[in-house]
Amino acid sequence: MGSGESSAVANETETRIGHPYAVSALPKLEEGSVGLVAPQRLVFQEGLTLASGVHLAPIEVAFETYGTLNPTRDNVVLVCHALSGGAHASGKHHPDDRKPGWWDLYIGPCKALDTERFFVVCVNVLASPYGTTSPMSTNPATGKPYRLEFPEICVADWVELERRVLEHLGIRHLHAVVGGSTGGMRAFEWAVRYPDWMDKAVVIAAPARSSPMVIALNHIQRQAILMGLEYGGEEGAQRGLALARMLAHISYLSEDALWQKFAREPHTDAEYWKVLYQIESYLEYKASTFLQRFEPYCYLYITRAMDTFDLGTTYGEGDLERALARVQVPILLVSFTSDWLFPPSGQDEAAQILRKLGKSVIHEVIDSPWGHDSFLVERVKPQLKPILKAFIEE
């Protein structure tokens, strides 16, 4: 952390004096880690009635928390993970874990989501393979994994399950809900579905409704998995998932980022139809590691939930303005210039409607070559951290 950033943190700490959420301990000036954390688990035997009307039971949920819930239970920040993320957002499970949680850059002492002040909760979504009930869970009706018998799910179902977990923890109100990508969709859905449940919402790299480009890219990814399944069974589905992940991966990057990272660098061990260039080798590598940690069936369900995300349809009978009129709290929208999956134009649409409605909205467009994934990229932190921290702590 550069000295410029340290002093910015120091200043923010000063302005914190007398702030309702200030903790009694002396404020730290340097970022720290939440350290070792334990995965947590809940089972709702009674399950949940999904937006589709189907009742799913039982439901197991994986979640994690960082920081301390204060006695008045009003220092809670809900963090919403993206497609391939999970509840493990910060710290490590074991000292020898190679990597910390997916948003360790932003969750911890003195970080953008300061765990000295806030109690941060992250809940793994339905259909994700990281501990929450998913197509890989056992269907009690058959004794076998659900696979394609798993019910259709949508972003609202994810929000409902998050709310169940919060209520179980005795939480009835959020200081903030924060999310990026599909997590940003959840944050947005929270702000519209439960407008009096929070003080503020942060939507990073996500629009108020999925674009036809997102649907198109997801369609191809799903068809790759389904084709693999049809021709090659479970192994084929894995191969299809590898294709899907490669396509998703380039949709998270950008033209500029690919030039900077790979240019036209040849691969040292070239094979004409397999890999001639480093970019190909990189995509294959990323796909192979993804196969070790994800499931084709989960991928199908989660991408379809992304596609059907449209706040206008769910809350405004097709009218986005009517849906966004439900929002009662300040919203921070953050876009990245080179994000072509969820481009700034999608957030601009929402920002313009919110402004027209007289809502409190800030739309920050961060100049970054790192595409959709910018909110996960360390080099973008100097730009994103002060924006997040100021909005959340203000």
Add this chain to the structure above:
Amino acid sequence: MGSGESSAVANETETRIGHPYAVSALPKLEEGSVGLVAPQRLVFQEGLTLASGVHLAPIEVAFETYGTLNPTRDNVVLVCHALSGGAHASGKHHPDDRKPGWWDLYIGPCKALDTERFFVVCVNVLASPYGTTSPMSTNPATGKPYRLEFPEICVADWVELERRVLEHLGIRHLHAVVGGSTGGMRAFEWAVRYPDWMDKAVVIAAPARSSPMVIALNHIQRQAILMGLEYGGEEGAQRGLALARMLAHISYLSEDALWQKFAREPHTDAEYWKVLYQIESYLEYKASTFLQRFEPYCYLYITRAMDTFDLGTTYGEGDLERALARVQVPILLVSFTSDWLFPPSGQDEAAQILRKLGKSVIHEVIDSPWGHDSFLVERVKPQLKPILKAFIEE
């Protein structure tokens, strides 16, 4: 055609007086069609030694011509087709053809490439399934289709075959070489490989070297075909080609274009894993029609030739500036703002180098929401036609 455009054509016709390429007949003022055209065919029994060193023989070539070769044989415009195009660039083969050739918008009497003045030639490339020798042709060594035994090809091989056809027609010089997309790659390669063979070159929506984004998208498309082949044989390869075409298709469009054409319009006959939205149905339809006219093996070879396209490597020992120093004629580069497959930045790189070298270069960036395919879209013609026509006729 609007009256504004008619008068622009009239003005251009006036400035043509005394032009070396003016034809003796009275100039027409209204665009016309080249009418019915016949596919032409040549066989080079002696074949061609490819850039890889492999000798391929025999080679059959499909080509077409429009307009009349003048006695001095100096009114020739070579038009280079894109990935899925062929030699049939203008007019119709039969009166009841549903569609004319792929660039009928721009080739014909009074069009951008005015067949009253120019003799336009279009040659189908090696490895394409439209009449030229390809992986689907019979390998004389085995009596069976080459398929993956077809030799590796590159853009320079395509240029060599075009030159052979021209020489066969008694042509030793081009007034202009014009191409879009992979056809633009050929036009660029022509200008660098045979700088004294032409008076001018037009490169539309193509850079001087393929980007890692192009390689990445092509890689995924090829892997879809190869996966289909591995699991499902020839039928599987077709399914893989359908996936590839869907991905290619969205890379030819743009965020804006998809919103304008499809938005989030639901499909009337929805099926959860197959199609919920119009954009999905459209992609599936486009893929199915593509399967009727293309071949998976051809697709593999042509996309790999795109990937390896790098004038710096071929002519400058890795240095693009050294390669472009070979150019001797004015070059017109045309980009489209919403083209994310071959974005304006790629052409800008080439334009800057050419300018630095003191070459005559014009880089026109046309504001269009129709993405990479803009050069094929009728709505873009009012912008593109005058630029092309002025440069070619000047």
